[in-house]
Amino acid sequence: MLDRAGALLSTTGDLSVFAMRAAREAVLPPYEFKETVRQVYELGARSAPLIAVSGFAVGVVLSMHTRASLERFGAEAMIPAGLAMALVRETGPLTAGLLLSGRIGAGIGAELGAMRVTEQIDALEAGAVDSFRYLVVTRVVACIIALPILTTLMNFAGMLGGFLAEAAATGMSLQLYFTRAFSLIAVSDYLPSTLKTMVFGFIIATISSYLGFTTSSGTEGVGRASTQAVVMSSVGIIVANVVLVRLIFFLFPGAAG
């Protein structure tokens, strides 16, 4: 039991050092622009279909639930605004974060893990390339850039799904739906909750990269790194979300209203 606690503490310490190094090297030159752009495409653009489809489905379901609740109070007209508020403030960012911790986290953990056990990371170092900067920092920066964009995509896809559900139920027009949807949303609703996903991106990329980078035990280790990357980054996002929401309420009191 003590051994496991010690190992957990040791891993937490190593992960913290790893994350601090990633944060420091992300802002200090030299920059790996080309590889970062490639990672934004690989991790971000290629996740767009997953986010769009999931966001759409979430929007449809949220709309149906919102209708069932608001109908009781005769407040059906508030459905678009209520759904948009729920999506923009919490459902969009958190759902996008969790979906991407699955897709991106597993991908980074498995890819870097496989590169470690097949000596490709050693080959980079032997080739006078800073493997940490080339593999880790580029993924961290790419995730920080991609998460807010994908979250915005999820929000819009969700609203579109909500519109289709509403149009099917009441025949509401697209213009009226979106006018009502945006009627209550302020910048203080959108910006803080969307920008907090940059932290989610940092958490996903650093945890997954750490697990991939420190993989051992061959292919079994690669599988373990991939699974742990999803689990740890999902838990990390959920826990960080609590702190971030509290911080947003403190810094932007309007967002709590």
Add this chain to the structure above:
Amino acid sequence: MSSPRPGGAVLPAREHVPARAAVRLDGVTKSFGSLRVLDAVSFAVLPGCAFIILGRSGTGKSVTLKHIIGLVQPDEGRVFVEGDEITALRGVELSRVRRKIGFLFQNAALFDSISVGENVAFPLRRHTRLSDAEIRDRAVAKLEAVGLGQEYDKMPADLSGGMRKRAGLARALALDPPILLVDEPSAGLDPVTAGEIDDLLFGLKGNGGTTLVIVTHNIPSAKRLGDELVMLHQGRIVASGSPEELQNSDHELVRAFMSSQHAG
């Protein structure tokens, strides 16, 4: 120099440290956990020399190579590459020294997300200011030199083990490094393919200038390629010298090893 020193490793480098050794290990000791893999290992490799490291599996041969290029840091001792103490270097200075060294990994370690040609072009893109066309020409030339001129656009997964190793050699030589480290060039290959890799390495030796440090179990290959051989056993150098000197060593294990015709 072929006999083990009583109670310790043979230390050719300390006794005759060449002023301009291409590679020099000075009392390198390394442990992983409680296992001491290298115990005060010292040797020097002269420029243009083919230096062979022999030994049974798990005796620290690959770890020795990784010390030379700074992938592993010693617990004690120092490693010099062309006069630079690589064990003391970091960042840009470490990269500068590493550019002088090519490394052929045991399983080639090709980057499997890019094509074979781009693997060879990778060091050129990173470390030269050549145009895309020049880089492609140089990469094709390197691939042709190892008999893979037609495989530029193939992915590493589509190559056989021998082809992967040749592609790895082409990548290791992309920057024309003065020093080439080779880890088990014939491991996992059939005798004919292993012979082809040997021919390529022999060709490098014949061209002169390239210092080869090769880890191998393949005794016929070691005899053919090696100017100087050392044998590692339990983390220590137990014999060093020319192939003939090791063949006639009074160390039983060395003699048994050198008499083996095993080519794997």
